[in-house]
Amino acid sequence: MNDLIKTTCPYCGVGCGISARSNTEHRELIVKGDESHPANYGRLCSKGSALADTVGLEGRLLTPYIAGRSCDWDEALTLVANRFSRTISEYGPDAVAFYGSGQLLTEDYYVANKLMKGFIGSGNMDTNSRLCMSSSVAGHKRAFGSDTVPGCYEDLELAELIIFTGANSAWCHPVLYQRIKAAKLKNPNLKIVVIDPRRTATCEIADLHLPLAIGTDVLLWNGLLTHLIQHELTDSGFINQYTEGWLAAKSLVESGYDIENIALQCRLPIEDVKTFFNWFADTEKTVSLFSQGINQSSSGTDKVNAIINCHLATGRIGKPGIGPFSLTGQPNAMGGREVGGLAHQLAAHMDFSNPNDLDRVARFWESERIAQKPGFPAVELFDAIHEGKIKAVWIMGTNPIVSMPNADKVKAALQRCDFVVVSDCIAKTDTTAVAHVLLPAQGWSEKDGTVTNSERCISRQRALFPPAGEAMPDWWIISQVAQRMGFKQAFDYRKAADIFREHAALSGFENDKKHGLRDFDISGLAMLTDNGYENLKPTQWPVNANYPNGCERLFADKQFFSKSGKAQVIPVSFRPPSNTPNDRYPFILNTGRIRDQWHTMTRTALSAKLNQHTPEPFVEIHPEDAKHFDLQENDLAEIESRWGKQLARVVVTNEQQVGHLFIPMHWSDQFANLSRVGSLVNPVTDPQSKQPELKHTPVRIKAFKPEWYGFI
Ligand code: SF4
Numbered sequence: 124m125n126d127l128i129k130t131t132c133p134y135c136g137v138g139c140g141i142s143a144r145s146n147t148e149h150r151e152l153i154v155k156g157d158e159s160h161p162a163n164y165g166r167l168c169s170k171g172s173a174l175a176d177t178v179g180l181e182g183r184l185l186t187p188y189i190a191g192r193s194c195d196w197d198e199a200l201t202l203v204a205n206r207f208s209r210t211i212s213e214y215g216p217d218a219v220a221f222y223g224s225g226q227l228l229t230e231d232y233y234v235a236n237k238l239m240k241g242f243i244g245s246g247n248m249d250t251n252s253r254l255c256m257s258s259s260v261a262g263h264k265r266a267f268g269s270d271t272v273p274g275c276y277e278d279l280e281l282a283e284l285i286i287f288t289g290a291n292s293a294w295c296h297p298v299l300y301q302r303i304k305a306a307k308l309k310n311p312n313l314k315i316v317v318i319d320p321r322r323t324a325t326c327e328i329a330d331l332h333l334p335l336a337i338g339t340d341v342l343l344w345n346g347l348l349t350h351l352i353q354h355e356l357t358d359s360g361f362i363n364q365y366t367e368g369w370l371a372a373k374s375l376v377e378s379g380y381d382i383e384n385i386a387l388q389c390r391l392p393i394e395d396v397k398t399f400f401n402w403f404a405d406t407e408k409t410v411s412l413f414s415q416g417i418n419q420s421s422s423g424t425d426k427v428n429a430i431i432n433c434h435l436a437t438g439r440i441g442k443p444g445i446g447p448f449s450l451t452g453q454p455n456a457m458g459g460r461e462v463g464g465l466a467h468q469l470a471a472h473m474d475f476s477n478p479n480d481l482d483r484v485a486r487f488w489e490s491e492r493i494a495q496k497p498g499f500p501a502v503e504l505f506d507a508i509h510e511g512k513i514k515a516v517w518i519m520g521t522n523p524i525v526s527m528p529n530a531d532k533v534k535a536a537l538q539r540c541d542f543v544v545v546s547d548c549i550a551k552t553d554t555t556a557v558a559h560v561l562l563p564a565q566g567w568s569e570k571d572g573t574v575t576n577s578e579r580c581i582s583r584q585r586a587l588f589p590p591a592g593e594a595m596p597d598w599w600i601i602s603q604v605a606q607r608m609g610f611k612q613a614f615d616y617r618k619a620a621d622i623f624r625e626h627a628a629l630s631g632f633e634n635d636k637k638h639g640l641r642d643f644d645i646s647g648l649a650m651l652t653d654n655g656y657e658n659l660k661p662t663q664w665p666v667n668a669n670y671p672n673g674c675e676r677l678f679a680d681k682q683f684f685s686k687s688g689k690a691q692v693i694p695v696s697f698r699p700p701s702n703t704p705n706d707r708y709p710f711i712l713n714t715g716r717i718r719d720q721w722h723t724m725t726r727t728a729l730s731a732k733l734n735q736h737t738p739e740p741f742v743e744i745h746p747e748d749a750k751h752f753d754l755q756e757n758d759l760a761e762i763e764s765r766w767g768k769q770l771a772r773v774v775v776t777n778e779q780q781v782g783h784l785f786i787p788m789h790w791s792d793q794f795a796n797l798s799r800v801g802s803l804v805n806p807v808t809d810p811q812s813k814q815p816e817l818k819h820t821p822v823r824i825k826a827f828k829p830e831w832y833g834f835i
Contacts (some may be wrong), residue, residue, distance in 0.1 A: 128143050136453055143587050154175050161661055162576055177730055184594070204605075225459055229458035239498075242614075246467070252464060260812065319332070319333075337713065346380045451577045467500065487628075502528065502813065518558075537557045581645070602615075648666050710784050712822040740787070759826070759827040764821060
């Protein structure tokens with residue numbers, strides 16, 4: 124076995140540290156939790172523990188392919204560069220697009236964003252993080268003037284009240300859940316509230332579960348704000364000195380948010396609502412954790428601001444054990460936000476909407492072709508491909524034919540697109556199947572770079588094995604294409620450390636009182652030597668002259684990044700989900716993750732151990748509904764929406780509410796027939812964040828009775 128190497132888990136946004144020993148010859152791995160990593164202190168969940176099962180060469184993409192023919196790198200890269208260049212010269216820069224992933228390392232993401240926005244000159248670089256946390260980004264920007272997660276994981280151990288709202292962390296952020304469970308054992312005063320329409324595994328440690336009517340979160344949080352106002356429990360000193368917008372928000376919630384009305388509309392027992400309000404009011408040390416149940420909604424941004432408003436009204440932000448806390452889904456969703464991976468972002472937390480930012484980034488990149496406006500966000504991007512407006516697309520490390528809403532339309536869009544490039548470490552996915560060019564990217568155990576987790580902690584991912592076949596780092600692939608498109612000087616990177624230093628330097632470029640302060644500043648790492656980069660320890664940004672060793676909590680000084688320096692209380696009203704159930708589609712379909720699979724299973728399904736947890740796509744249904752629709756446990760069912768169809772095994776459970784169904788997001792056509800839940804999902808998006816409503820689609824269900832079926 125080789126020497127111990129410290130790296131980071133590639134699955135969720137907790138960002139656990141891993142200590143690994145590899146045997147290169149046999150491609151074997153021993154994986155343990157890194158006891159010194161501040162995210163997990165040695166813990167790992169089932170997915171992280173099973174990483175050794177997923178590093179074999181089975182299913183890997185090992186060489187470039189053009190139209191199904193294996194070829195060498197030079198031919199593939201030259202073709203990609205030529206086709207993109209030709210499309211741009213014929214139709215303009217907005218006729219091409221990149222679609223990235225929270226699986227990319229920060230260095231990969233930085234180079235992709237720089238090429239599209241800085242040198243091709245289009246905003247059309249979006250990412251699957253759009254589906255995951257763009258409502259949190261939009262909510263943070265509105266409230267703080269910056270996309271800032273104020274707190275840190277330690278706050279979860281210092282809190283006396285933790286509210287999980289739209290977050291099944293027991294399954295989706297398991298190590299954080301384990302930390303909270305341990306904290307609860309140590310501290311009998313720690314209360315846990317779970318706000319979720321489903322009775323999820325997270326409820327196991329809940330003192331109170333509020334199974335609210337799906338989509339009514341704004342009502343509940345506005346009701347809490349009203350309660351705080353009516354009982355004079357707000358922090359008027361903080362509100363007056365450090366916030367703006369209070370009067371507008373206050374007058375909005377003063378009518379229609381009395382507790383009886385809230386309980387009725389959220390379909391919750393009034394006593395439980397009162398208990399929640401009283402616990403919040405009485406507990407200074409409160410952390411509100413929110414995730415996809417809040418974000419994946421046509422009113423996701425308003426939900427985020429409704430939560431933050433309650434924290435601002437009580438001055439509960441920027442202190443130990445206190446704060447609103449968005450949990451990212453993917454391992455590097457936060458890194459993607461830092462580099463500007465979303466189509467409306469520019470780079471380093473700078474925006475298209477600010478002409479000074481545009482000028483600044485153009486000067487830093489020494490580019491005269493920088494995009495002047497945002498590009499298409501994910502749903503609109505695939506619509507634009509479908510309509511023929513985008514004629515060449517490069518998909519990096521993600522599987523949109525499975526994960527996007529209205530996924531059949533996404534598939535049709537890619538099938539009719541003139542030129543589809545997919546770079547991935549896996550050969551056969553639903554999306555690689557429609558690519559004209561396949562580019563083999565290095566997998567987790569071969570990659571070298573950085574990721575940032577939910578608490579802004581930058582960690583190194585280090586290579587454990589030599590690259591499989593001819594696989595190359597994503598940043599190298601993108602840089603090679605950029606060089607062949609004529610941008611040699613700007614993309615002449617030799618190693619990941621070169622890119623990291625440039626990214627760090629951009630974050631600090633004109634980031635000062637004179638030009639305007641930005642929250643994301645890691646200029647303290649811009650001069651890192653190669654050795655320093657190699658040995659970089661987990662560090663929470665910002666890292667600059669004020670915080671040379673990183674910073675656990677932001678906003679302790681009550682200075683925000685809005686123009687006035689004050690936090691913004693945003694008045695938000697309840698809007699019901701955009702498509703409500705009707706006679707034709709009487710159920711509400713909710714989607715989410717299961718404990719032992721990751722995204723579209725391209726890697727976790729390689730582990731027999733992980734597959735044992737839940738081997739088939741399933742649909743959860745309440746016993747009353749199952750009876751009414753003549754469905755028994757283990758039957759097959761056909762679920763249908765306006766947008767598509769799926770087959771799934773029936774699971775009858777009281778964990779669902781009457782009228783609700785739940786289907787996990789993971790299965791694809793690689794694993795089962797008609798199994799992509801994305802094909803059912805409503806493509807409507809939030810007006811601010813453009814995040815799709817993955818948790819609320821009207822559907823119908825009926826028994827599916829085949830003559831026969833096979834199971835392998
Ligand atoms: S909690 Fe997340 S980051 Fe940690 S081991 Fe599990 S999947 Fe990996």
